[in-house]
Amino acid sequence: xxxxxxxxxxxxxxxxxxxxxxxxxxxxxxxxxxxxxxxxxxxxxxxxxxxxxxxxxxxxxxxxxxxxxxxxxxxxxxxxxxxxxxxxxxxxxxxxxxxxxxxxxxxxxxxxxxxxxxxxxxxxxxxxxxxxxxxxxxxxxxxxxxxxxxxxxxxxxxxxxxxxxxxxxxxxxxxxxxxxxxxxxxxxxxxxxxxxxxxxxxxxxxxxxxxxxxxxxxxxxxxxxx
Numbered sequence: 001x002x003x004x005x006x007x008x009x010x011x012x013x014x015x016x017x018x019x020x021x022x023x024x025x026x027x028x029x030x031x032x033x034x035x036x037x038x039x040x041x042x043x044x045x046x047x048x049x050x051x052x053x054x055x056x057x058x059x060x061x062x063x064x065x066x067x068x069x070x071x072x073x074x075x076x077x078x079x080x081x082x083x084x085x086x087x088x089x090x091x092x093x094x095x096x097x098x099x100x101x102x103x104x105x106x107x108x109x110x111x112x113x114x115x116x117x118x119x120x121x122x123x124x125x126x127x128x129x130x131x132x133x134x135x136x137x138x139x140x141x142x143x144x145x146x147x148x149x150x151x152x153x154x155x156x157x158x159x160x161x162x163x164x165x166x167x168x169x170x171x172x173x174x175x176x177x178x179x180x181x182x183x184x185x186x187x188x189x190x191x192x193x194x195x196x197x198x199x200x201x202x203x204x205x206x207x208x209x210x211x212x213x214x215x216x217x218x219x220x221x222x223x224x225x226x
Contacts, residue, residue: 007034008209009071013102014078015044015053018162019118022198023076023205024051030206037072059098062105070109074209077102078118083133091133096140107147114151114209117144118201121158121194121220145216153208154217161197193221200224
């Protein structure tokens with residue numbers, strides 16, 4: 001595939017999350033990215049010459065941003081919430097409905113865009129399995145894959161090692177990652193099919209946005225191979 005001759009303009013959702021923090025860092029370090037727009041419910045706290053952000057408390061109102069959404073080459077969507085304590089309807093509203101609202105607002109304005117969505121290992125493409133979150137994520141992936149973007153890719157990381165000061169927003173996860181930090185390099189060497197890093201995910205997303213991928217759904221080994 002021919003590489004883009006121009007620097008990429010990237011849109012990012014979920015910049016305050018663990019994966020999103022890693023993606024933002026790599027975008028800002030990448031000379032091939034000349035603009036990053038983060039859209040989220042709260043300020044990221046980031047300042048950089050090629051970074052801008054829009055705080056939108058209700059992301060379902062993204063259509064109201066109009067032409068501001070135009071002119072982007074790639075969108076990295078790492079929005080996500082835990083399904084713990086939620087009904088399937090509530091989780092679907094925050095996962096399927098919100099993601100498709102965002103994607104449809106973008107595809108109509110950026111038909112040449114590559115859309116990359118971070119779901120997770122265990123996502124159920126059949127939409128028929130017993131695990132609620134996996135069914136909803138599978139339905140979300142399937143709906144994204146048929147939208148008329150230039151290309152759409154689904155990333156399904158399993159265990160993620162946060163690097164370069166990246167921290168999870170979830171207190172329980174922060175405790176877990178702190179406890180696992182000393183042995184994460186060992187786990188990654190022992191089970192490379194299950195463990196990746198925020199840096200590897202972000203760099204893989206940038207590479208796929210530029211060059212494409214023979215697979216439209218990428219599991220941890222695919223991400224690490226990039």
